[in-house]
Amino acid sequence: MKILKVKASGEYDILIGEGILDGIADAATPVIRGGKAAVVTDSNVAPIYLESVLDSLKRKGVESFSHVIEAGESSKDLKHLGALLNAFAEDGLTRADVVIALGGGVTGDLAGFAASCYLRGVRYIQIPTTLLAMVDSSVGGKTAIDLDYGKNLAGAFYQPSLVLCDHSTLSTLSDEVFTDGCAEVIKYGIIADAELFDRLKEPIKPQIEDVIYDCVRIKRDVVEEDEKDTGLRQILNFGHTIGHAVEKLSSYTISHGKAVAIGSAMISRAAAKRGICTPEYAEEITELLSSYGLPTFTSYDPGMLFRAAVADKKRTGEYINLILPVEKGRCIIKRTPFSELEAMIREGME
Numbered sequence: 001m002k003i004l005k006v007k008a009s010g011e012y013d014i015l016i017g018e019g020i021l022d023g024i025a026d027a028a029t030p031v032i033r034g035g036k037a038a039v040v041t042d043s044n045v046a047p048i049y050l051e052s053v054l055d056s057l058k059r060k061g062v063e064s065f066s067h068v069i070e071a072g073e074s075s076k077d078l079k080h081l082g083a084l085l086n087a088f089a090e091d092g093l094t095r096a097d098v099v100i101a102l103g104g105g106v107t108g109d110l111a112g113f114a115a116s117c118y119l120r121g122v123r124y125i126q127i128p129t130t131l132l133a134m135v136d137s138s139v140g141g142k143t144a145i146d147l148d149y150g151k152n153l154a155g156a157f158y159q160p161s162l163v164l165c166d167h168s169t170l171s172t173l174s175d176e177v178f179t180d181g182c183a184e185v186i187k188y189g190i191i192a193d194a195e196l197f198d199r200l201k202e203p204i205k206p207q208i209e210d211v212i213y214d215c216v217r218i219k220r221d222v223v224e225e226d227e228k229d230t231g232l233r234q235i236l237n238f239g240h241t242i243g244h245a246v247e248k249l250s251s252y253t254i255s256h257g258k259a260v261a262i263g264s265a266m267i268s269r270a271a272a273k274r275g276i277c278t279p280e281y282a283e284e285i286t287e288l289l290s291s292y293g294l295p296t297f298t299s300y301d302p303g304m305l306f307r308a309a310v311a312d313k314k315r316t317g318e319y320i321n322l323i324l325p326v327e328k329g330r331c332i333i334k335r336t337p338f339s340e341l342e343a344m345i346r347e348g349m350e
């Protein structure tokens, strides 16, 4: 088992290992002070892992409650947030107790946000069960729900008290869901780690623990530097400006990972056309994404992509911060006028 320590507004450990889910209560004991835990999970994960988590808690004398949400993005809304908060109150959860988010990004975002506002904040533990959640959403303390006007429009920066990544849970993922997480893994190589980038050319599964560790370490370092996303943390958005546009235009039928892969390849080709990186490197990025079965082109109209991209909540004024690859393991953040972004989207299509 590997341990990473995070020092953000809260200090916490990230545990990465195989089969560590069964001992969840041992790892969580220092966090659970009041003796009660509310476990939030979804309808896909509950039949596989909920019982072993509840058993482990019971053996330690922790009184636990479980709340199972319907799997899928539609559970990340105000209605489910309200229901969860009322359920915590019904459980009699106090500030000394803990919320456990067991599942993928939707579960972590919803349960984390509920924990951030219930009684003005109770501690929570992230137990991600997808690759995407392990390397991205479970670390860094961004929690949110979707509003009618868009994704992640209400939320809080609220750090977990513990993150437990048991990568044996990845074996129960479909290939498609696993591959989705690989797009974010490749992103870490592009933005911060040339050696990771090259290692990803070898089969990922035999080295999965090291790969997760490297990704989480990079995210940890970025979050420690810029927890509230005002500067450096933006590099984690590599591939996401165009990626979000693709997701939106598809009404979210194209998954996050696939959309990010398309966005990563497109922005890399545009960067190469402008001499920011070499055409060979842009090609290398595209080839690596393709080797994981991820898409690198879209047939959406560039004008539509542009309009969807600039409707994004993170934009400021008539400019957008683009993350551009310079060389393996290094990116720059470039403040880019809207007009230039539109041109770059066109360049990225070619």
Ligand code: MG
Residues within 6 Å of the ligand: 136, 184, 240, 256, 260
């Ligand atoms: Mg992402």
